Structure formats: structure tokens, C-alpha cells
Amino acid sequence: MSDSSIVVVAGPSGSGKTAWIAQRLAEATQPALYVSVDGEAISVELAYIGYRFPKVRLANARALPQVFDELAEPTVIYVEVGFSEDVQELSLGGLPSHRVAVLPPSLHHSAWHDWADEIVAGNEVAIFEPHKMPEVWTMSLAGQVFDAPSLDDISIELTGGAYGKVHRMKALVELPDGRLFYLDFVDGMPGIEYGEPRVPQWLEGRPQRFSGIEVVGWNLEGDTIARTIRDGCLSNEAIAHYQLQYKSQSSSSVPQAAQ
Amino acid sequence: MKIAVISCIHGNTEALDAVLSDIDAQNAEKIYCLGDLVGYGPHPNEVVNRIRSLDIPTCQGCWDEDIVDGLNACDCSYPSQLAEKRGKLAHEWTDRVIEPDVREYLAALPMTVREDNLCFVHGSPNSQHEYLLPSMDGFAALERVLSVEADVLFCGHTHVPYVRELDNGSITVSLQQSNGGSGEAKVTQQFAAPLKKIINAGSVGEPRHGRPNATYVLYDTDTQQTTMREVPYEFTKTCMAILESGLPPIFAWRLARGMEFAERADDPSHVCQR
Numbered sequence: 001m002s003d004s005s006i007v008v009v010a011g012p013s014g015s016g017k018t019a020w021i022a023q024r025l026a027e028a029t030q031p032a033l034y035v036s037v038d039g040e041a042i043s044v045e046l047a048y049i050g051y052r053f054p055k056v057r058l059a060n061a062r063a064l065p066q067v068f069d070e071l072a073e074p075t076v077i078y079v080e081v082g083f084s085e086d087v088q089e090l091s092l093g094g095l096p097s098h099r100v101a102v103l104p105p106s107l108h109h110s111a112w113h114d115w116a117d118e119i120v121a122g123n124e125v126a127i128f129e130p131h132k133m134p135e136v137w138t139m140s141l142a143g144q145v146f147d148a149p150s151l152d153d154i155s156i157e158l159t160g161g162a163y164g165k166v167h168r169m170k171a172l173v174e175l176p177d178g179r180l181f182y183l184d185f186v187d188g189m190p191g192i193e194y195g196e197p198r199v200p201q202w203l204e205g206r207p208q209r210f211s212g213i214e215v216v217g218w219n220l221e222g223d224t225i226a227r228t229i230r231d232g233c234l235s236n237e238a239i240a241h242y243q244l245q246y247k248s249q250s251s252s253s254v255p256q257a258a259q
Numbered sequence: 260m261k262i263a264v265i266s267c268i269h270g271n272t273e274a275l276d277a278v279l280s281d282i283d284a285q286n287a288e289k290i291y292c293l294g295d296l297v298g299y300g301p302h303p304n305e306v307v308n309r310i311r312s313l314d315i316p317t318c319q320g321c322w323d324e325d326i327v328d329g330l331n332a333c334d335c336s337y338p339s340q341l342a343e344k345r346g347k348l349a350h351e352w353t354d355r356v357i358e359p360d361v362r363e364y365l366a367a368l369p370m371t372v373r374e375d376n377l378c379f380v381h382g383s384p385n386s387q388h389e390y391l392l393p394s395m396d397g398f399a400a401l402e403r404v405l406s407v408e409a410d411v412l413f414c415g416h417t418h419v420p421y422v423r424e425l426d427n428g429s430i431t432v433s434l435q436q437s438n439g440g441s442g443e444a445k446v447t448q449q450f451a452a453p454l455k456k457i458i459n460a461g462s463v464g465e466p467r468h469g470r471p472n473a474t475y476v477l478y479d480t481d482t483q484q485t486t487m488r489e490v491p492y493e494f495t496k497t498c499m500a501i502l503e504s505g506l507p508p509i510f511a512w513r514l515a516r517g518m519e520f521a522e523r524a525d526d527p528s529h530v531c532q533r
Contacts, residue, residue, distance in 0.1 A: 147339055147340035147341070149338050149339030149340075149341075149342075150339040150340045150341035150342070152339070153339055153341050153342065154341065156518075157509065157512070157513075160516070162509055162512045162513075224508075228341065228509075231340070231341050231344045232339070232340060232341040234340070238340075
């Protein structure tokens with residue numbers, strides 16, 4: 001641990017903390033560890049970073065001291081702090097760290113400014129008063145495969161406010177062709193961003209890997225969102241049907257060896 | 260003569276009343292209706308009774324057919340699994356509340372209505388479920404108009420109004436003809452068709468053009484001029500009625516934004532298999 005360095009990244013919801021860390025990880029030349037401190041049981045960012053950077057170690061905040069102790073080689077440790085966490089209360093066991101706040105350019109005074117060593121210009125997102133802080137709703141989607149047009153409907157309705165006012169939505173979702181997609185929506189930013197982590201196509205039954213959704217907003221109708229999502233996910237029979245088709249397509253597209 | 264053509268009312272009396280008032284103000288002499296009187300909306304019986312009381316010539320829509328014969332659509336009816344589940348909920352609700360004489364009226368509606376060189380259908384002359392999208396292949400579109408021997412084909416079903424002029428109505432057919440023992444000869448025949456039009460009337464009660472306003476069309480049979488009408492109405496009353504009736508609340512949210520509840524057509528090359 002002695003030669004490792006810790007970078008703590010904080011900021012409001014949707015400001016671009018994960019994107020900033022991902023950029024650093026993409027350029028990293030030495031081992032890295034990513035730690036998520038957001039208090040949620042399901043962390044879409046943690047899984048997203050894991051899928052996108054398979055060599056990066058992952059840890060939840062609860063396991064921090066032990067993980068630090070186990071580091072056998074000099075490592076850059078990125079600690080992402082959720083928007084609802086109090087940065088002043090954050091404890092890293094007295095270890096020195098470089099504190100980065102990813103903030104909207106128009107924000108000039110905040111607790112993040114007082115705390116940070118470095119300010120990074122992020123997305124121009126709204127800042128909430130303490131008494132108007134949004135709630136966070138999460139759902140594991142493990143094993144679920146979406147009907148793609150239904151996923152479109154759900155995304156439009158969810159981000160359009162059909163089930164409560166949404167400030168942020170991020171999700172890792174499985175599609176029938178075996179691909180995994182990352183969806184990222186921030187209120188005020190144009191559209192929904194889609195990314196495709198480089199993971200193997202899953203065409204053998206229900207995917208046995210993490211997928212999930214996290215929604216940040218107000219008056220969220222969690223039960224209705226969950227029911228709508230379930231209505232948009234495929235049955236075992238439909239999944240098997242699609243997977244058979246995609247496997248058949250991929251085998252027929254393999255060039256035949258010359259005789 | 261100025262006529263008004265309305266379509267896809269979908270149990271929305273607030274929208275229908277606003278459109279009927281607008282038609283009155285525009286001095287249209289006759290109204291035609293392209294069906295889908297029921298389905299999704301909270302007032303199916305009221306809408307049918309209004310149309311009947313005004314003696315409006317009406318053809319049968321896909322929802323009118325479904326509520327009589329049961330759900331039997333091909334893939335084009337529902338573009339997503341979620342839409343299909345919602346559509347079935349709406350069908351079950353409508354099936355439960357519809358009155359026997361209303362069902363009888365819907366069952367007796369014709370597939371097409373004719374008036375001189377005008378033909379009125381819900382989806383296409385082939386089927387109430389087939390979408391005549393503006394991007395449909397020109398040959399296929401012309402075939403649909405020629406099949407009913409009309410100059411102007413009025414349709415609905417897509418919920419987005421449009422006028423399409425098929426002004427290059429020329430069809431070339433090539434045949435390989437056998438010449439007995441001396442082989443085959445290629446024979447080419449050309450058929451010319453005069454200017455044809457497809458006019459989509461949009462939707463009164465369930466618009467899909469991004470605004471909640473009802474749409475319909477006016478057509479002048481003397482000048483062949485088409486006028487698209489977009490009519491604001493108190494859609495919040497319909498939204499409240501949706502919520503109070505036990506229909507899926509998401510229908511109210513979508514209606515308020517001019518987003519269709521479930522059905523949608525995206526593939527102009529799709530031929531309905533129903």
C-alpha cells in the first residue's frame with residue numbers, strides 16, 4: 001500500500017465522475033483499483049468499470065481497509081463518492097489522497113470546492129438544496145433479457161417523467177443478441193447515451209452476469225417501474241428462440257475453409 | 260362539395276366533440292369515418308353512439324374488428340412486447356364494458372365505403388390492420404389504390420396524417436413468353452394510371468404527432484384540395500377519465516404528449532398477414 005496513490009472523486013449526480021475516472025483508467029499504465037462509495041446495494045458504475053476495464057480491481061467501500069492491506073504492488077486507487085455522500089465525513093483511515101471534484105462550470109462555491117485539491121469542469125447539471133435531495137431507486141436485472149423495442153419504450157417513458165421526475169438514469173442491460181449495453185441519461189443533457197462494454201456475447205440461456213438499473217429522481221414510482229421493466233423482459237422460451245437464431249446466424253457467417 | 264374525414268377516435272369523446280365542432284365551423288357538408296371507434300380510450304360506447312346518431316358513413320377499423328372477432332393480429336399490430344401487453348389490457352377492458360348493441364353495430368360495419376371516385380378504408384383495401392405508410396414502396400401504394408378503382412384513397416390507422424400523390428402512375432410489366440419450339444420472347448406491356456392520391460386522416464382520439472391535438476382532414480371534391488386540421492381539445496379530461504376507468508395510467512401520460520399508446524408501424528415494406 002505504501003507506494004500506492006489514492007484519488008478521491010466527488011461531485012453532484014450526473015456531473016461526469018465515472019467518465020473522468022474511466023478516461024484515466026483508459027490511459028493507465030500501472031495497476032488500478034476502483035472503489036465505489038455510494039451506499040447503494042447495486043452499483044451500476046462498479047459493474048460498468050469492471051466490464052470496460054477487466055484488469056482493474058473493484059471494491060465496495062465497506063471492504064476498503066482490507067482491500068488496501070491486500071494490495072501487493074503499487075496501485076492507483078480511484079475512489080468515486082456518490083452525490084449523496086458527505087465528502088467531509090469521508091474517511092480513508094488517515095491515508096493521504098488527491099481530492100478531485102467534478103463540477104458544473106457554472107458552480108463557483110460549494111462544499112466540494114472547499115474540500116477538493118483539484119476542480120474538473122464536468123457536465124452542466126443541476127445542484128439540489130439539501131431539503132430537495134433526490135431519491136435513488138435501484139433494481140437488479142441479473143438474468144433478465146430485454147425485448148429491444150420495449151427497452152426503447154421504457155427508456156423514453158422513464159426519462160420523460162412517466163414514473164416520477166428523473167434526474168439521472170444509468171443501466172446495464174442485456175439484449176437478445178447476447179450483447180450488453182450501458183445506458184446513461186442526465187436531465188438537461190441531450191438524449192440517452194449508449195455504450196457497449198466489450199464483453200462476450202451471452203447466447204446460452206439467461207445471462208449469469210451483472211446487469212441492473214439505477215434511477216435518481218423525485219416521487220419515483222418504484223413498483224410501477226419494476227412492473228414495466230418485467231413486462232418488457234423476455235420469457236425463457238423467447239430468449240431460447242432468439243439465441244438459437246443468433247447462434248445459427250453467427251455459425252453460417254463463418255467463412256468455409258477452402259477445399 | 261367539402262367533406263370531412265375522421266379516423267381513429269379510440270373512445271375519446273372529448274376529442275370527437277371538439278372535431279365535430281370544428282367540422283361544423285368549417286362548413287363541411289358530409290363526414291366520413293375510417294373506423295377505430297373503440298380501443299384504448301375510456302368512452303367506447305359514447306363514441307359509437309355519437310357516430311350512429313349522426314349517421315356518419317363509417318368503415319370498420321382494426322380495433323372495431325378485434326372487439327367483435329377477438330384478438331388475431333399479425334406482428335405488425337404491436338412493435339414491442341410491452342406494447343402488446345398494454346394492448347391486451349386495453350382490449351380486455353373494452354371488451355368488458357362494451358354494450359351488446361354497440362358490438363353489433365361494429366360487427367356490421369363495412370371494410371370499405373365508396374363515394375364516386377373516392378374510397379374510404381381504415382388501414383388499406385387489403386386489411387384493416389395493414390399500414391399504408393408514407394414511405395411505402397410507390398408500386399405497392401399505387402396497387403392499393405388501383406385495387407379499389409378509386410382516384411383518392413382515404414385511410415387512417417397510422418395516426419399520422421399525410422397526403423401522398425402518386426403522379427407517376429405508370430406500370431411496366433415484362434413477360435417471358437414461349438414461342439413454341441423457337442424459344443422465348445420478352446414481351447413488355449405498359450399501363451398508365453392517372454394521378455392518384457392517398458390521404459391519411461390522422462387520428463382524432465389518439466394522435467401520434469408529438470402534440471395532444473386531434474387531427475382530421477377536409478377534402479374538396481371540386482377542387483381536389485386537401486386541408487389538414489389540428490384541433491386542440493381538453494385532453495386532460497380524457498386523461499382523468501383514463502385514470503378513473505382503470506385503464507393503464509401510462510395511456511394518460513402518452514395521450515398528453517401526443518405519443519400513441521401502443522400500436523405503431525415502422526416497417527413500410529411489411530405486408531400484414533392477418
